[in-house]
Amino acid sequence: MAYNEKVLDHYENPRNVGSFDKSDDNVGTGMVGAPACGDVMKLQIKVGDDGVISDAKFKTFGCGSAIASSSLVTEWIKGKSLDDALTIKNKDIAEELALPPVKIHCSVLAEDAIKQAITDYKKKQ
Amino acid sequence: MKLPIYMDNQATTPVDPRVLELMLPWFTEKFGNPASSSHSFGWEADTAVKKARKQVADLIGADPKEIVFTSGATESDNIAIIGSANFHKDRGNHIITLVSEHKAVLDSCRHLESEGFDVTYLPVQTNGIVDLDVLAAAFTDKTILVTVMAANNEIGVIQPLTEIGALCKERKVYFHTDAAQGVGKCPIDVNAMNIDLLSISGHKFYAPKGVGALYVRRRPRVRVKPVMFGGGHERGIRSGTLPTPLLVGLGAACEIAQQDMESDNKRVFALRERMRHGIMEQLTHVELNGDLEQRLAGNLNISFNYVEGESLMMAIKDVAVSSGSACTSASLEPSYVLRALGVNEEMAHTSIRFGLGRFSTEEEVDFVVKTIVKAVNNLREMSPLWEMAQEGVNLDEIEWAAH
Helix, strand or coil, rough: CCCCHHHHHHHHHHCCCCCCCCCCCCEEEEEEEEEEEHHEEEEEEEEECEEEEEEEEEEEECCHHHHHHHHHHHHHCCEEEEHHHHHCCCCHHHHCCCCHHEEEEEEEEHHHHHHHHHHHHHCCC | CCCECCCCCCCCCCCCCHHHHHHHHHHHCCCCCCCCCCCCCHHHHHHHHHHHHHHHHHHHHCCHHHHEEEECCHHHHHHHHHHHHHHCCCCCEEEEEECCCCHHHHHHHHHHHCCCEEEECCCCCCCCCCCCCHHHHCCCCCCEEEEEEEEECCEEEECCCCHHHHHHHCCCEEEEECCCCCCCCCCCCCCCCCEEEEEEEEEHHHHCCCCEEEEEECCCCCCCCCCCCCCCCCCCCCCCCCCHHHHHHHHHHHHHHHHHHHHHHHHHHHHHHHHHHHHHHCCCCCECCCCCCEEEEEEEEEEEEECHHHHHHHHHEECCCEECHHHHHHCCCCCCHHHHCCCHHHHCCCEEEEEECCCCHHHHHHHHHHHHHHHHHHHHHHCHHHHHHCCCCCCCCCCCCCC
């Protein structure tokens, strides 16, 4: 399958790969997907006292589109408030990366990962 | 060394330059129709076709009269399975095949099911090979055909054709083998193996695409109904003007394969083992899919745990390979062949097929090993599953939300 340039760019130069300490109270962790389905995304956010996402990291097992989707959202959510981050929809991700229909589920996973990370963070507060 | 490197020789092979050279005159100056019996254009084409028929027959120990030229193994499989079943439906309606067969066989069988035939899809063992006791137990008094491939297209495992042929002969049941991946690469003798019908694909062994053959035994005579109708070419089994240049190519490829099989296999096998050792020694958590011994010399199918196959292919974009991952297909289902071996879905998603061939070099193998090791290490650094495994988390105990 030929890939869109933006997907290739994120795949070849993934932004914000890594992990935060998931026991840290300022960190929210979202883990979505399943190995059997061929994609698992872990997205972590670090939230400052002002309620703004100060940093984000990801690790992804999955195809190029899954890696690109998670890399892209780490960039997007940085500097956003939790409420603003929640407004990111899978459609926005799919449009930005020009994902073909068969790869739309990658963008859905990325949206879910954001939601789960925020839920996890809120639970800790 | 030229990039990209082609390592997908189970998908297709390039035409051998020696083959191409012999084909060329038959496109232009010697363009006659081999069926034109009234002039020299036809006669010379007919002579060329006769030679090709003998070259194909010789490679599999058959008589030239037993070779039916087709467009490739898919067509041969269709004629062999649908044609023989339809001819013998008064005698029985039961067919035996394997779950790991090529789609050309499986879908021909599915078609017959819709016409009232019963098909048994036998499982394979974890090494990809059919259990002969299971096969023997599957015969019924209605069984008319067993169709089992020679070598698997994904994992390269070679089925015990001689033993299967003997089981079929004892029971007077036709034995068809889809030998698209076997012919030209492993020794095949239709008489020693009691094969009644055998499918050949040219482009899998350095002949052009679009040409193949079906072996149809004459003694005792195997009957098939045609699936295509027309001028009655190829004893009425496959009508249509014979494509002389393609057949000259097929014949030449068969002759070269027969001459060079042993030396070719020795060289390709050494390269494959160099590759296997190179990968296995530098990476942990990698598994070979399919039997190591009963296997095509040029095939390696490896699961790289914790790394998804398609992303791995993107990382090694200078190397042309295939993946058993769902993400490379429209279906989103991982390889049914690997699933048939009992490989779990996760590991099927992480599999890569390397297909080495006549034109692969040691330099290419070393480059691929280096590239793949680097890519796997990088992607594992990016993989949450690898991270969890390193932390000692048992991934099987996690309740994943399937999507």
